[in-house]
Amino acid sequence: MSRDSAFCVSLPGVVLSSGPPSLILDSDMSWFLVTLQADAGCVHVLSDALLQTGAVSVEVTDAYAGTPREHALFAEPGESDTLPWELVNVRALYDEGADIAARVAAALRAANLDPEHGFDVERVADRDWVRATQSQFRPLQLSSRLWVVPTWHAPPDPGAINLIIDPGLAFGTGTHPTTRLCLNWLDANLRGGETVLDYGCGSGILAIAAVKLGAVRAVGVDIEPAALLAARHNAMQNQVDVRFEGAHESVSSRYDIVLANILASPLQLLAPLLACAVRSGGQIVLSGILEHQADEVGNAYREWFDMNITQRDESWVLLAGIKRYPPQERL
Ligand SMILES: C[S@@+](CC[C@H](N)C(=O)[O-])C[C@H]1O[C@@H](n2cnc3c(N)ncnc32)[C@H](O)[C@@H]1O
Numbered sequence: 384m385s386r387d388s389a390f391c392v393s394l395p396g397v398v399l400s401s402g403p404p405s406l407i408l409d410s411d412m413s414w415f416l417v418t419l420q421a422d423a424g425c426v427h428v429l430s431d432a433l434l435q436t437g438a439v440s441v442e443v444t445d446a447y448a449g450t451p452r453e454h455a456l457f458a459e460p461g462e463s464d465t466l467p468w469e470l471v472n473v474r475a476l477y478d479e480g481a482d483i484a485a486r487v488a489a490a491l492r493a494a495n496l497d498p499e500h501g502f503d504v505e506r507v508a509d510r511d512w513v514r515a516t517q518s519q520f521r522p523l524q525l526s527s528r529l530w531v532v533p534t535w536h537a538p539p540d541p542g543a544i545n546l547i548i549d550p551g552l553a554f555g556t557g558t559h560p561t562t563r564l565c566l567n568w569l570d571a572n573l574r575g576g577e578t579v580l581d582y583g584c585g586s587g588i589l590a591i592a593a594v595k596l597g598a599v600r601a602v603g604v605d606i607e608p609a610a611l612l613a614a615r616h617n618a619m620q621n622q623v624d625v626r627f628e629g630a631h632e633s634v635s636s637r638y639d640i641v642l643a644n645i646l647a648s649p650l651q652l653l654a655p656l657l658a659c660a661v662r663s664g665g666q667i668v669l670s671g672i673l674e675h676q677a678d679e680v681g682n683a684y685r686e687w688f689d690m691n692i693t694q695r696d697e698s699w700v701l702l703a704g705i706k707r708y709p710p711q712e713r714l
Contacts, residue, residue: 590614641665666706669684
């Protein structure tokens with residue numbers, strides 16, 4: 384999962400055209416947003432064609448989003464490239480208005496669609512996009528003592544445990560239910576002195592929280608270089624000593640607690656590796672799991688752990704388990 388924040392600004396009253404328009408556009412305009420609906424089957428070709436006609440970005444969403452016919456996608460590894468959607472909304476952003484009608488018609492033709500296919504064009508005023516994105520991420524109180532505070536805000540409660548986070552290009556602002564579930568688990572369960580592995584660390588938020596909540600040592604691992612950069616930067620901002628490193632095929636140390644907020648299918652594939660990273664009697668904490676996936680993910684870990692669903696947040700669940708001792712260690 385990445386921190387995509389697709390934006391689209393509709394300015395009231397400035398829909399310039401509907402249908403194949405003949406556009407006369409002011410020269411001081413900054414961005415132009417073309418919106419059209421299409422069958423999902425043609426969307427790869429159409430997106431490429433729009434980009435070839437000068438669009439700086441193309442966004443594709445389920446036309447039924449927000450309705451009972453919506454089909455959510457979580458980009459699980461191994462999922463096919465074919466979109467399961469029937470009808471899509473396509474939004475292409477151009478940085479100049481000249482010849483948009485001709486350019487969109489050319490793209491439609493390249494995708495074997497009717498060049499007269501209707502579309503809308505909106506003028507999008509330029510803004511401070513960094514500030515606009517930042518304004519969506521505000522201080523978040525998770526418990527009486529724990530806050531997540533973006534770097535560009537002052538902590539509302541300076542005496543609290545404040546996780547100072549700039550997610551950069553990584554996932555992990557604390558606002559997603561899967562991260563919240565892990566933070567709440569750490570807040571409720573860390574006693575102090577534990578060693579913690581945060582597998583799929585993203586912004587590093589969980590490893591940093593673990594240390595601030597009393598862990599004696601935390602290590603974060605990710606496959607994304609951008610996540611490791613963000614996580615190291617966040618550790619510095621929080622003045623905590625956490626090691627962040629790339630993912631390996633094996634984990635050399637054993638930890639009291641291993642947290643992994645990834646997705647159901649990688650969690651199942653990683654079960655032997657993550658199980659091996661937990662000491663006997665230690666705990667595994669798994670997030671990124673939808674309610675209907677809880678059984679299959681839990682089953683992948685039952686060979687080593689006594690697993691339970693401990694918390695729910697929206698349609699997400701957190702699974703936690705205690706690693707059983709091998710028979711000879713039980714004596
Ligand atoms: C949903 S984010 C979680 C980020 C953060 N731990 C949190 O709870 O908000 C999942 C992270 O796992 C990483 N990831 C995905 N598959 C992985 C794998 N096989 N090994 C290590 N990291 C992985 C992704 O790059 C991403 O940063």
